[in-house]
Amino acid sequence: MSDFYAANLVLIQSTFIGILLALSVQVPMRAGVFSFAGAGSYGIGAYVSAILVLKTGMPSLLAILISGIVAMVVGLLLGLLVAHLGGLYLAMATVSFDLIVSVLAINGGDLTGGVTGLFGVLSDVTIFHLIGLALLGIVGVALTERGRVGRRVDAVRDDPELAQSVGISVRRYRLAAFVVSGLLGSVAGSLNSLVRSTISPSDIGFSLIVLALTMIIVGGAQSWKGAVLGAVIFTWLPPLLAGFGQLQHVVYGVIVATAAIFVPGGLYGIYSEARYRRTRAKRKTPQGEAPAHEQALAISVPNGDAGRSA
Amino acid sequence: MSAADATATRPVLEIRDLAVHFGGVKAVDRLSMRLDEGRIYGIIGPNGSGKSTLLGAVTRLTPLTSGEILFDGEPFHTVHASQIAAKRIARTFQTVRLLPDVSVRDNIQLGADAARGDVDERRGWWARNFGTHTSPAVASAIARTRLGGFEDYRPAEMSYGTQRRVEIARALALDPRLLLLDEPTAGMNQRERGEISTLLKELRDEGLTQLLVEHDVQMMVDTCDYVFAMNLGTVIAQGRPEDVVRDPQVQEAYLGKKFRHA
Numbered sequence: 001m002s003d004f005y006a007a008n009l010v011l012i013q014s015t016f017i018g019i020l021l022a023l024s025v026q027v028p029m030r031a032g033v034f035s036f037a038g039a040g041s042y043g044i045g046a047y048v049s050a051i052l053v054l055k056t057g058m059p060s061l062l063a064i065l066i067s068g069i070v071a072m073v074v075g076l077l078l079g080l081l082v083a084h085l086g087g088l089y090l091a092m093a094t095v096s097f098d099l100i101v102s103v104l105a106i107n108g109g110d111l112t113g114g115v116t117g118l119f120g121v122l123s124d125v126t127i128f129h130l131i132g133l134a135l136l137g138i139v140g141v142a143l144t145e146r147g148r149v150g151r152r153v154d155a156v157r158d159d160p161e162l163a164q165s166v167g168i169s170v171r172r173y174r175l176a177a178f179v180v181s182g183l184l185g186s187v188a189g190s191l192n193s194l195v196r197s198t199i200s201p202s203d204i205g206f207s208l209i210v211l212a213l214t215m216i217i218v219g220g221a222q223s224w225k226g227a228v229l230g231a232v233i234f235t236w237l238p239p240l241l242a243g244f245g246q247l248q249h250v251v252y253g254v255i256v257a258t259a260a261i262f263v264p265g266g267l268y269g270i271y272s273e274a275r276y277r278r279t280r281a282k283r284k285t286p287q288g289e290a291p292a293h294e295q296a297l298a299i300s301v302p303n304g305d306a307g308r309s310a
Numbered sequence: 311m312s313a314a315d316a317t318a319t320r321p322v323l324e325i326r327d328l329a330v331h332f333g334g335v336k337a338v339d340r341l342s343m344r345l346d347e348g349r350i351y352g353i354i355g356p357n358g359s360g361k362s363t364l365l366g367a368v369t370r371l372t373p374l375t376s377g378e379i380l381f382d383g384e385p386f387h388t389v390h391a392s393q394i395a396a397k398r399i400a401r402t403f404q405t406v407r408l409l410p411d412v413s414v415r416d417n418i419q420l421g422a423d424a425a426r427g428d429v430d431e432r433r434g435w436w437a438r439n440f441g442t443h444t445s446p447a448v449a450s451a452i453a454r455t456r457l458g459g460f461e462d463y464r465p466a467e468m469s470y471g472t473q474r475r476v477e478i479a480r481a482l483a484l485d486p487r488l489l490l491l492d493e494p495t496a497g498m499n500q501r502e503r504g505e506i507s508t509l510l511k512e513l514r515d516e517g518l519t520q521l522l523v524e525h526d527v528q529m530m531v532d533t534c535d536y537v538f539a540m541n542l543g544t545v546i547a548q549g550r551p552e553d554v555v556r557d558p559q560v561q562e563a564y565l566g567k568k569f570r571h572a
Contacts (some may be wrong), residue, residue, distance in 0.1 A: 147440045148423045151416055154409050162407045165369060166484065167395030167424035222411075275462075283462055 011128065011235055016134040017188050018231035021208075022215040023141050024185035026227035028177040029216060030145075032157030034091040036209050037078055037178060040098035041071040041185030042192070043204035047105055047112055049190035050121045050199045060123040064133075064190040068183045075182025078177040098209055105185025106200045117200025118193075125194040133191065137184055137223050141224040144180075218259040229267050321383070322347045322488055322519045323368070328377035330543075335441075337363040337545050339543040341377075345488070348517045350510055352530040352551065355540035356563060361523045362404065365492055366541070369401055370394055381488070394483070400486035402477040404493050404523075408465040414476050415452075415461040417442060421483035422447040445523035451479040454509060478506070482513075489513070489520045495529055507533045525550040527555055 005012065024038025048067040052058045074273060082093045105112045112118065155163035155175045163170050171247075193199040211234060219230025237255070241248040263270060323345040330338040338360040345351050353361050366372030368379060370391040379386040381397055389397065398422065408417050422445035437443075452458055455475040465473050474494060481489055491510075495503045503526065510520060510533055524530050530537055530551055537554040539547040541563040547554050554560055 121489075143440050147442050148419075149439050151409075151412065151423060153421050154412060155420060158409050158411075159407050161371065162403070162409075164371070164391040165395065165401050166420050166480070167392055169390075169392045169393075278465070279462070 009127075011239065013130055013191075015232055015235045016130040017191050017195070018026050018211075018215065018235045019134045019228050020137050020184050020188035020191070021212050022185075022219065022227035022231040023224060024181045024188060025212045025216050026221050026224065027141060027184065029221040030157060030223075031153050031173055031177040032160070032176045033174050034087055035094040035178065035181060036091060036213065037075060037094040037097050038181045038185035038188075039091070039204070039209040039212055040094070040101040041075060041182040042189035042208060043098070043101040043105060044071045044074060044198045045186030045189030046193040046204060047108075047118075047189075048186075050118045050193040051111060052308075053121050053123055053194065054118060055076050060125045060194050062127070063123075064187060066192070067190045068186045071182040071186030072080075072179045073182075075178040075180075076175060078182075079178030083171065083174070085231060095209060098204075099206070100289060102201050102205050105204060113200070115165045115201060117198060117203075119198045121197045121199070123194040123197070125191065130195070133187055137187065138224055138228065139225075141180075141184075214256050216266070218256065218263075218266055220268030220272075222265060222272070223268050225271075226266045226268030235265075320347050322381065323344060323386075323521070324378075324380040324383075325364075325368070326378040326380070328364070328367060328371055328379065329375040330367050331375040332358075336543050338367065341540075341544050345519055345521060347438060347519050348514060349535040350507060350514050350520045350522060351531055352504065352522045352534035352537040353523060353540055354527065354530055354537060354554070354560075355523070359540040359563075360543040361540055362492070363543075365401070365521075365523060367491055368490065369399070372528055395484060398425075398485060398487040399490065400481035400484040400488075401490040402474070402492055402494055403479055404467070404496075406470065406473045406477055406497075408473060408476055408480075410465055412464070413461060414457060414463050414465070414468075414479075415448060417465070417476055418448045418451055418457075418479045418483050419444055419481035425483065425485045431448045445483070447483045447485060448479075451483040454482060454512075455479040456505070471499065471502045473500060475502075475506075478509075487519065489518055491520060491524075494522065495524065503529055531555060538558070 021038065024041060025036060028035040028037070045064075045067040045249055049060075049063040052063040052066060053060060078094070078097055082090055085093055105117070106115055108114065144150065150164065152168050152210050153173065155166065155168055156170050160170045163173075189204070192203065215230030215234050216227060217230075218233060219228070220226025237252065238248070240253050244251050259266070266272065321344045323343070325341060325343040328338055328341045329336065341364065343351075343362070353364065355361050363372055367374055367387075370387075370389055370393075374387050377387075380387075381399070386397075409420070425445070425447060452461065455478055457472070457475055457479055460468060460472065460476075465476065468476070474497060478494060479490070481491075494510075495506050498506065507529060510522070514535070515518060522530070522534060534551050537548065537551040538545050539554050539557065539560040541560075546563060547557040547560050
């Protein structure tokens, strides 16, 4: 085990960072907000933490906290700015936001280290910090999928007008999605800088957006479980594909495309659909009647008082 | 439950000189209505007469051009769409709107989630928001709409008429004071229509004020206490349903010759 751990430390670290990154995209997606701002927040977290630790010698956890707050505020402002956008336009606006963060990093002069980035970000972040923060993120996101809050997020995604009619402030939920996404993305970015002791613009570019999106598409956007699944797969897949040599990018691409086309709900979607079918097959039809959709007319009056109408 | 008698003259909803214009189109124009507590009101009118726009204005989804809406005597047209549930106004939609991936129980619970004075209020903030219990209001709404046994079904597994009943159950779980029903019996068979009519009258007898938009004139005559006939965005006749449907102006605008033969 410890041999495995030592040999794969970088991948193990990346897994927990990847989980937080994937959650930062899954949270808004689940609320029906097509936002990829999580990647930009990752950049904010990565740079703010690195700068704080490097220039002030601040303790790592404090730097992560401050970066998180900065990203949440930026997420809120971004959410307000794009409040009236939806679908593809919102997606484009948030991709632009991510690219703006990259441009700022490249042109930040001494503060961000320009194209070469920052080096020597020494910190005391251990694997236990990674596990702890990833678990915290998972538990927090899992809570938003439960009970009243879970139902309300479903309603905001599936039917905003219906959501409003049952007293849900769609605007507030959408803004919350931006803020939570900002926090999760930022923590992921902070951990990346602090664990790797370096950050450069190439770490937060367009490829990061693609990676996060890939994790969600293949894993599934409906649940935190999909995000975790996707993060694990796409952290471990590239090294496993190394055996394909020059073809590894082709194989990677085929896997992603296949998932996108044939498994729209992601791997988690397959699992939850199967579970639903199983319970559906098991349960009895109400009051001994045939399922409603199998009856042409006159459905489901359990005590059958047909004389009441007319 | 005899609240209807005691407060029969108290308006729950009052609409004064309402106008909703879309550019040059006067979807609703100079429309006034008054809904007293504990009665069933109906709106009839041909397609494009402004019925849906009116419901949109009352549910605050459509902005008013001018006029006033008062709920319980208080100005209502400044209230945001997401706050009408807190005022205990519930609605159903012209086309069924249910969450596709959750059970009937959870769909109805969505209405109970909005209700105030629910037992959930006494639970802690944590349990209220993240608990997976079902409110008592849901069980009673399921019983009233005869959805017993369907709790674990998803909408797509049920007939259109049954889905409509889930919508009504969701609205009831909100514990409404005013219930707005947009074509509640569309897609239902004759027996189901009769059941819905009976249910609405039961609710009326318990004091619930209802506003019904419906194409089925027979259903309106059987169910409503008072009917408004709309055409070209305004009320052209109102009164007892039997009288309104016989009004020559209404027949010309909406019912045509067909009703005379019926």
